[in-house]
Amino acid sequence: MDRFASAISIDPQSIVLQAPETQTEIFEHIFDDPLLAWSFVLNIALAGATILGILYLGRNLTDPRAKLITVSVMLISVVSISSYSGLTAGLTVSFIEMPTGHPMAGEEVFTMWGRYLTWTFSTPFILIALGLIAGSNLTKILTSVAFTIAMCVTGLAAALTTSSYLLRWWWFVLSSSFFAVIVYIILVEWTGDAAATGTGDLFRTLKILTVVSWFGYPILWALGVEGFAVLEVWMTSWGYSILDIISKYIVTVLIMLYVAEEPAEIITGAGYSEARTGVTATDD
Numbered sequence: 001m002d003r004f005a006s007a008i009s010i011d012p013q014s015i016v017l018q019a020p021e022t023q024t025e026i027f028e029h030i031f032d033d034p035l036l037a038w039s040f041v042l043n044i045a046l047a048g049a050t051i052l053g054i055l056y057l058g059r060n061l062t063d064p065r066a067k068l069i070t071v072s073v074m075l076i077s078v079v080s081i082s083s084y085s086g087l088t089a090g091l092t093v094s095f096i097e098m099p100t101g102h103p104m105a106g107e108e109v110f111t112m113w114g115r116y117l118t119w120t121f122s123t124p125f126i127l128i129a130l131g132l133i134a135g136s137n138l139t140k141i142l143t144s145v146a147f148t149i150a151m152c153v154t155g156l157a158a159a160l161t162t163s164s165y166l167l168r169w170w171w172f173v174l175s176s177s178f179f180a181v182i183v184y185i186i187l188v189e190w191t192g193d194a195a196a197t198g199t200g201d202l203f204r205t206l207k208i209l210t211v212v213s214w215f216g217y218p219i220l221w222a223l224g225v226e227g228f229a230v231l232e233v234w235m236t237s238w239g240y241s242i243l244d245i246i247s248k249y250i251v252t253v254l255i256m257l258y259v260a261e262e263p264a265e266i267i268t269g270a271g272y273s274e275a276r277t278g279v280t281a282t283d284d
């Protein structure tokens, strides 16, 4: 034992033995649980298939705005395939010791924190695509993007806080209040914008799929190991994976089937997009 360790009477060996699991051990843990592993691998396959589908459906696009929507939906799956690769590799998951008060206090809990991190990059592209379909303006689109980033980062903080059970839930409340802003923008602002743009029918379907599936995420967080620990890890993981299928791939396919036709509403609709309007020449 060296002088420092003996002074505080810790056996250096025990420190080594209690060190966090290595990435290889986490990787093996994931593949020892086929249900968990499959919830990741299925999404890698679906994200890849969605990217190929977008390339196919978007192959003849000429309008720059239709292309912008296409790039936006493609980035959702680009982030997703990377996110699930990180989870599968054991790179973005950890065992985290829960604080006093948590139902699994003192235990090491398997946390897929990479999900919350990567939602920070995927959800903005979902909202940009939805806002563009609704024909909304830059202010509302950027507001929704800023709030979704805030929601995901505070969600990540909720998952990673180990000092206090109360603070975990405080982050959850903060994140939920940012989520409320997004729901308001989708349900009120963009619903009105879409009606004016002429994309109301498609937007109604996208809105229902989005709002219903997005509400599932905080519910799973609260019921899963991060929150009340009512659900097992593989159940939470499949829950998130299924929500991802609805909120990302199904929404993407619906958007692409519409955009591929380059309908007038999304490329030229009258009075439709302040975001699209550049500097207008004045008559003088």
Ligand code: RET
Binding pocket: 116, 119, 122, 123, 126, 151, 152, 154, 155, 156, 158, 171, 172, 173, 175, 176, 179, 214, 215, 217, 218, 221, 244, 247, 248
């Ligand atoms: C958290 C926990 C804290 C409270 C709230 C949450 C909401 C998460 C949402 C996630 C949506 C993710 C999507 C991902 C697609 O790639 C962070 C779970 C409100 C709404 C659509």
